[in-house]
Amino acid sequence: MNHSLIDMRRGETGTVRCLEGHRSFVARLAALGFTIGAPLKVVRRSEHGPFLVSLRGTRVALGYEEAKQVLVAQVAVEEPQAPAQTRSFTIALAGQPNVGKSTVFNLLTGMNQHVGNWTGKTVEKKSGTFSYAGTTYTVVDLPGTYSLSANSEEELIAREFVLKEKPNLVVAVVDAANLERNLYLVAELLLLPSPVLLALNMVDVAVKEGITVEPKVLEAALGIPVVPMDAAHHKGNKELKAAIEAMLRDKASYHPSLPTILPAHQQVLNNLKAMIAEYVPPVYPTDWVTLKLLEGDEDLSALMQQRMPAEKWRAVGALLYEHEDAVLDIAGARYQWIARMVRAAVVEPPKSRMGLTTKLDRVLIHPLWGSLVLILVLGGVFFLTFAVGGPLQDLLSNLIHSFGNLVRLWMTGAPAWLVESLVSGVLGGLGMVLTFLPILAIFYLSLGILEDTGYMARAAYLADRLMHAMGLHGKSFLPILLGFGCNVPGVLGTRIIESRKARLQTILLVPFVPCSARMAVLAVLAPIFFGHSAFWVTWGLVGGNIVVLVVLGIVLHRFAFEDEHVAFIMELPLYHVPNPRTIGIYVWQNLLGFLKKAGTTILVASMIVWGFSYFPTGDIATSYLGTIGKWLQPVGNLLGLPWRVFIALLTSFVAKENTVATLSVLYGNLITTLPSVISKPAGLGLLAFEMLFVPCVATIAAIRQETGSFKWAAFSVILMTILAFGADLLIYQVGRLF
């Protein structure tokens, strides 16, 4: 029968069928809990006066005209109830960690607390009591858990308590500022037999963060009572106790809105339930066990395996295996349910620093504007490196040469080979490399600042679009980016790629990423040949390297390593002011790494080069190196490079910085000598060779190790040598025409 609310008598119950009237009136009633299907009971009424209605655990007063517009389906006249037998109730307090659950517990129980351990567990158990309206309540504080999936001891304790001890009520404490995160646990609690009441705690924090949660709307959406609280400031205690009392007194009005499984999985659920029903322990609800098995709950699987005959369990196992991914739809439906609740109850979106981040990201990760900004930012880094680092590097270089002359004076009378080994070998090679320090310091400082502000993550995101063109996605992206620091970890980082094709392609491409050592060599040599134009030359060469990387990637992808592409998801941090200490540590760690390398590999290589250039005659022209150099001169002629420069290029095979060290050992002061022996086209070719040639022997060793084959390491060396030689030859031969 359909009536209006005014047709109902005191004590009668019914459900809301329809709301009539203006939209704003309907919305206001819905916010009060008058949603279609909501059960209600007339608590008090007068002939033409107000109506007091019990609905969803609370009482709502309506005027006569308002009550007329609520159409109801009448259910029955409630029989007078016998006085409650139980005057003592058990309440479980559940919630995720850091939602203020302990504060709510303290607020409810005051000093009446008992602290112990859960039986047989090391997890702390707190319980306490309070009295309200003549009834005593025992409150058990359950361990903080994110869900009830038995992923931890705490989760197991919480769900076993609710299932086995069957508390009269579960109070789910949630953080109003993090409602989405907290409601997942509520979605799981609603599936258990005990009724649930929501304590919406930390509403003050939510307000401070600009989040407005409407408790009445949330109550209507969830179908369970919601009590807003600020437990930390002792607010909401009385209301919570009253809501607990009302809910336990009027259990009939508990009709929660539940997330449910997809229709597609319903049949599977029914089949599974039929298979296990007779073996489910009486303490567990069969529906819940069935759902949990479908979710892959290991604890319940073990329990059911113990209780079921082997052949029947095998059939269950086969069904579960076939529907292994049902968990996606079950948990996914819970998130969908959460989204609906939040959309209904959270009135305003949060306004925080995310606002600034979102605004900046509109430009900074935009395919076009973001790329332009990235080019400008990288240009700025190069500019700083040259404008500030260049003069400092010149200053250090002059100091080291002056110091070398002093050493010659101090060591007058000592054997010539000893003096020369110290001045030309150690100071000339290692000392010259140490002049990289200002350049590297500025380079790492710039990268550190960019990373610490959160910009580097955006640069990486933009780079992915470029990699898309190369057929490289997802896991290939990280090793390639790591290669900008050093190619060795870039190659090692390909271990995260499962597909052999994608892994090989990435391994072959990583050495073409301009690493920091190459950038430093470029920063030293480019100004020597090109003076004030060095910035543009460097920019062009780095861009050229990236073009080669992309083109090679496309070619390899199309003709050799075609594979499936999968995108990835990145977390973009909020922009923030960089921390000087963090950046200082970052710069220091990188410089320390460089100094260690300079003191070992580069020092040894410098001494070997010096030894070969000094012995047996003490004259470089007739030395061992001179002899080798003359054999190589025909090749050097093609590139416009004297044999000494060609030797320097070959020593860069050990470590890229050796180019500068060797040139310094063989030529002395590079700033004055190099421009006189190498023309600008040959100099540009030399720099292009540097950028495309094998980065270092360590990278090749890493390629050999990661591919498990000398063949691929050799292929990489040959490929890079051909490309480097080809680019140098082309640049020199074309350049000399102008």
Place this chain on the structure above:
Amino acid sequence: MMRQVLLLMAKSGYSLTISNLASALGVRPVVVEDLLGKLTALGYVQDIACPAPAKKPGTCAACVFGSACCFASSQHVWILTEKGRRAALKGLPLGDHFGMRS
């Protein structure tokens, strides 16, 4: 919604940010973070970012990537696993297929 995340990852031509995904799903970014956490625990996606606590001095020195890594220490990057890709492709087309009863 979880399968929707997998499907978006599998079908997207370009990589996504958490904000992109949150907009596509109509939820706040914290929900996407939770979803990714659950999908990671279930083995459908893999978090390939540096597991070290961000910016902790000394941690990076002990890492195989050494001090050269300046990109991966402060953020998470999630990628579909083979299991995730299979599940995504097995799923229904994007749309309202997450039936709910209220």
